[in-house]
Amino acid sequence: MKSKIFFAALLAASLFGTTACSDFLNEDPKGKLVPGAYFSSQDELNMSLVSLFTKVTDSQSYTNMMYPQWQGDDITANPGSNKQACAQLDAFSASADNKGVVAAWDKHFDIIHEANFIIDNAQRTPTSKEELNIALGQAHFWRAYAYFYLVRVFGPLPINLHNEDDHGTAELASVEKVYEQILADLMMADKYELPASYKGEPRQMFGVDVYVTQQAVKSTLSAVYMAMAGYPLNKGTEYYAKAAEAAEAVILGQKAGKYDAKLEAEWKNIHSMANIYNKETILGVNNSPNRSWSHDSQLASTMLFESLGGWGDAWGEIAFWKRMPDGPRKAATYDPKLLKDGKLYDWWATKDGKSIAEGKTNAIVPEYHPMFSLFTVNDDGHGGQMMAPYDYTAKKWRGMLNGRRHQVIRYAEVLLWYAESAARAGKADLSLAKECLKLVRQRAVEAGEAEKVHGVNIDAMTADQLAQAAYEEHGWEVAGHWVSMVTRRADQLRMNDLKNTFASRVANQPVEVAPGFTATEAVPVSGAWNDNMNYAPYPLQETEKNSRLKR
Structure with missing residues (x-):
């Protein structure tokens, strides 16, 4: 080897x-x-x-x-x-x-x-x-x-x-x-x-391309055109058409065998450490399997709650978790139950079995939020990583560094970008777009739900319904995956939807997470919205050097 x-x-x-x-x-x-x-x-x-x-x-x-x-x-x-x-x-x-x-x-x-x-x-x-x-x-x-x-x-x-x-x-x-x-x-x-594929190290390693390929360029063009079609430029139909054309080139190239891309059969394998060099990744960022601080991924402990031994950098927002359709994708995106002291608990479980809507001191797991698991790895029993799909019922690996390949663009995303863009562009024939949406859902949701969204059969959808369904689907696909080129935040910016998230967080209405149990967000959000809040401030070190950096 x-x-x-x-x-x-x-x-x-x-x-x-x-x-x-x-x-x-x-x-x-x-x-x-x-x-x-x-x-x-x-x-x-x-x-x-x-x-x-x-x-x-x-x-x-x-x-x-x-x-x-x-x-x-x-x-x-x-x-x-x-x-x-x-x-x-x-x-x-x-x-x-x-x-x-x-x-x-x-x-x-x-x-x-x-x-x-x-x-x-x-x-x-x-x-x-x-x-x-x-x-x-x-x-x-x-x-x-x-x-x-x-x-x-x-x-x-x-x-x-x-x-x-x-x-x-x-x-x-x-x-x-x-x-x-x-x-x-x-x-x-x-x-x-x-090239559509490279030969020889270091341009191709472990069976995947390290260097950027032509399909990665075209996929990125699709993402950029979509961003330009929406907020803040609002270039609309023309740019959604350009986005659809770029994504379609990748899809047709894949169908013709020109591009070596495929969907993983099971969603749990997408982020498995045993499968980091997969062909669903169209654009990846490779890291060192040898665990060097200079060239590695430091994400293995970022989703595991601090109370469970991790870093707890990211928690799942409650309302988003609640809306996400059940199925293999949700079960692989979040821990379905949390392992604490050798026992499994719902994340909202309390010590006396009663709701704690007014206070959280009674929670078994004090974070009292859904816990993402996309980057989490199991312990192999000897202090090393289990090179297998993540198992929430098993012991977690507490290491800081690993050789995970970051998946910046996946083929599933290109399928969804095409579906949404073709629909928003007013393309007359949406049969391929509908096929793309169904392909992504087949491995993601519960049996019998792949061909309908919100009770509407995909084949019977209007263009507006298809666009909205594909947009939502992309959000579920990249939930919590902050290394994606197009994150959930990026999608929301394009749709001028961050202001609605802000308003929802200010209101912070309790969400019923299970019968008799409600939960609210822990980070307080307050104030009045203005459009500058769509963006981060310019860094202080830069504004001190350049007075032009101001809004």
Whole structure:
């Protein structure tokens, strides 16, 4: 069995084998990274991609960069403990020095700086046109990815397209101008005609592509067009049509065997540590199986409640959990019951069996919320990870680091993006769109429920009903999965729905979670809504440098 070596370490060792590689990877990404003589060989071009991919993994390796996703109606936080950064964003009241706000900004601009370095300089490498296209395609794609994350979290942004520090002088570009740049980068990546699959390490490892493929580019184009169709640009039908066209290209390519993508037969296998290199993932971020702080996933304990031995970074919002259709997907997204002291309890269980709507001191599990389990792993009995689908009835692994591959875009999402976009675009023939929705639901919900939503048969749906059903379905598919390119919060932003989540959280009406048992949210939300609350504040460190960073 081949050694599981992370692509960056493998590339560094095989190409250089000296401390120079380590020095390069540790360079400050701001400003010029290396002397102008760089890019004198294919090896150096490869190493520039190593540095870029390192920044990509850094942007997702722990939760801070993703805290803005707590604004969605799927995720909430502990109101106490050390989770104040999460709770602030969950309450739409983040401070400018919130560590999640700062990390989201810094880590994604790190990607942009690395991509700029390649785009500015790669052309002078003495190599083939094909190799240049691959390198430039990766750089343009990841720059687009980073700006796509940032524009949905912060709104207007300074745009820097060169490997130079602007020293805090950049003007703010409007949301529309940022999206124009995102599209320009994705169009360049598409123009370079990246392979549908790669050969050889580190471009393909463990049977999956590490480098960005053409289907990943097209899938991302679909997501971007959808975002532009909705709030705040509201470009509407025309852009939903563009989104449908891009997603359809991926679906038809998959049907024709051009793209090696497939749905996992069982939902529980999607996030199983035994199946992290699956073909449902169209865009993934690889991490080191060797558990190194520099290249790994630090998410294994983030969903396990603190009272049960985890970090408890994210709790499931109660109303969202209540609405989510029962079935294999819900059972694999949340722990159906919580294991405490060797016994299983409903999350709302109390010590005396009575409701605690007015206070929570009587709860068996003090968090008194649904508990996500997408990143949780079982203990193998020897202190290691169980390489199998997660089992909520078994002992949890308490480790901090693992080699989980983060699933940024899954094929199921592309199917749903097509279904929703085709319906919103007014496409005359919606038969493929309806087929896509049914395919996703077949493995997700209880038997007999796959072909209807809210009692309406999918084949009989109007375009409006289909669009709404596909939109809701995507929310269930990515619930609690903050590393997705399109999270629940991102969907809600597009539909101008975050204001409704805010209003619901301010009201904080009790939810009946079981007969005789109600629950309310723990993080207090108050005040009056304004549209600036759709976005996080600009980081204090940046506004002190650049006075233009203001709303």
